[in-house]
Amino acid sequence: MSELLHGRRVDRMGVEICVEGLTKSFGHQVIWQDVSLTLPAGEVSVMLGPSGTGKSVFLKTLVGLLKPDRGSVKVAGRDVTKLREHELYEVRKLFGVLFQDGALFGSMSLYDNIAFPLREHTRKSESQIRRIVLEKMDMVGLIGSEGKLPGEISGGMRKRAGLARALVLDPEVILFDEPDSGLDPVRVAYLNQLIVDLNAQINATFLIVTHDIASARQVPDNIGLLFRRELVMFGPREELLTSDEPVVRQFLNGRMQGPIGMAEEKDAAQVEQELARLGDADRKPRHVGNDMTPRLMPGPGIARPPRWEAIARREAELHRKAVTGA
Numbered sequence: 134m135s136e137l138l139h140g141r142r143v144d145r146m147g148v149e150i151c152v153e154g155l156t157k158s159f160g161h162q163v164i165w166q167d168v169s170l171t172l173p174a175g176e177v178s179v180m181l182g183p184s185g186t187g188k189s190v191f192l193k194t195l196v197g198l199l200k201p202d203r204g205s206v207k208v209a210g211r212d213v214t215k216l217r218e219h220e221l222y223e224v225r226k227l228f229g230v231l232f233q234d235g236a237l238f239g240s241m242s243l244y245d246n247i248a249f250p251l252r253e254h255t256r257k258s259e260s261q262i263r264r265i266v267l268e269k270m271d272m273v274g275l276i277g278s279e280g281k282l283p284g285e286i287s288g289g290m291r292k293r294a295g296l297a298r299a300l301v302l303d304p305e306v307i308l309f310d311e312p313d314s315g316l317d318p319v320r321v322a323y324l325n326q327l328i329v330d331l332n333a334q335i336n337a338t339f340l341i342v343t344h345d346i347a348s349a350r351q352v353p354d355n356i357g358l359l360f361r362r363e364l365v366m367f368g369p370r371e372e373l374l375t376s377d378e379p380v381v382r383q384f385l386n387g388r389m390q391g392p393i394g395m396a397e398e399k400d401a402a403q404v405e406q407e408l409a410r411l412g413d414a415d416r417k418p419r420h421v422g423n424d425m426t427p428r429l430m431p432g433p434g435i436a437r438p439p440r441w442e443a444i445a446r447r448e449a450e451l452h453r454k455a456v457t458g459a
C-alpha cells in the first residue's frame with residue numbers, strides 16, 4: 134500500500150504475526166498453553182487478562198526475548214522461536230516496543246533518547262537523524278521539549294517520548310506494554326487518540342497490553358483475553374464486546390461477579406450464584422447496540438487507509454441497530 138506521510142511516500146502494510154500452539158512455563162509453573170492467534174497486518178489488537186496471566190511474557194516471547202516450550206511465532210513468515218541470535222537481531226528491527234515506564238535513559242535529553250536507536254543501529258548522518266527525530270517528536274506532540282531530561286517531564290510526556298523512540302526505525306510492528314499505566318483518564322484519552330492516529334498514519338501492526346477496559350473497548354480492531362493459563366478468546370472487537378462468554382463479559386464490564394476472583398479463579402458454584410444475582414436482565418438476549426462502545430476514529434485531517442472506511446460503515450450499521458433495536 135502506498136500513502137503520503139509528512140510529504141514522503143511510503144509503501145507498507147505492517148506484517149502479520151501468526152502464533153500457533155504456543156506454550157510457556159517457568160520450571161513447573163505453566164504460564165499459558167496452546168495459545169494460537171493471528172495479529173492481522175496493519176490492525177490494532179489488544180491483549181487483556183487479570184494480573185499475572187502472562188501478558189508481558191507473551192510480548193517478550195513474540196520478540197524472541199523468551200523461548201517458549203512449544204509452538205511457533207511467525208513474523209513475516211519467519212519463525213522467531215527457531216532463529217539464532219544474529220537472525221533474531223534482524224527480525225527485531227521490525228519491532229518497536231513501548232515499555233511501561235518509557236524505559237528512557239535518565240541522563241540523556243529527550244532528543245538524544247529518541248535519536249539513540251538511529252545512532253546505534255544505522256549509519257545515518259546527524260542531519261538525517263535530526264530530521265527523523267524531529268518528525269517523530271512532532272507526531273507525538275513533543276516539539277519544543279528536545280532539551281528536557283526524562284525526570285523533568287510528566288509521566289504522559291515520558292510515554293510519548295518512549296513512543297517516539299519506538300517509531301524512529303519505522304517499525305512494522307509496535308508492541309505497547311500497558312501504555313496507560315500511571316496516567317490520569319484525560320492523558321489516557323489523549324494517548325488512545327494518538328495510538329489510533331499513528332496506526333492510521335504509519336499502518337504498522339499494533340499489539341497493546343492493557344488493564345484499561347475503556348481503552349480496550351474503543352481502540353482496537355481485535356481483542357484477546359488470557360485467563361486460567363489459556364487464551365479464552367481472540368477475535369474482532371465487536372465479537373468480544375457482544376460475547377456471552379462469562380470471563381469475557383466479566384472482564385470487559387469490570388465486574389466482581391464472574392469466574393475471575395481477587396487472587397485466583399472462583400469455584401463454579403460461587404460463579405453460578407453471582408451470575409444468578411446479577412439477574413435475568415444479564416442473561417436475556419441483548420440488542421447488539423447496548424454492548425457496543427463506538428470505535429475511536431482517526432482525528433480530522435488524517436488520511437485514512439481503506440480499512441477505516443469499512444470500520445466507519447460497520448459502526449454506522451451498529452448505531453442504526455442500537456437506535457432501531459433491529
Ligand SMILES: Nc1ncnc2c1ncn2[C@@H]1O[C@H](COP(=O)(O)OP(=O)(O)OP(=O)(O)O)[C@@H](O)[C@H]1O
Pocket residue numbers: 159164182183184185186187188189190191
Ligand atoms: N523471567 C521469569 N522467570 C520466572 N518467572 C517469570 C519470569 N517472567 C515472568 N514470570 C512469571 O510469569 C507470570 C506472568 O508474569 P507477567 O508479568 O507476564 O504477567 P502480566 O499478565 O503481564 O501481569 P500484570 O498485568 O500484573 O503486569 C508471573 O507469575 C511471573 O512471576
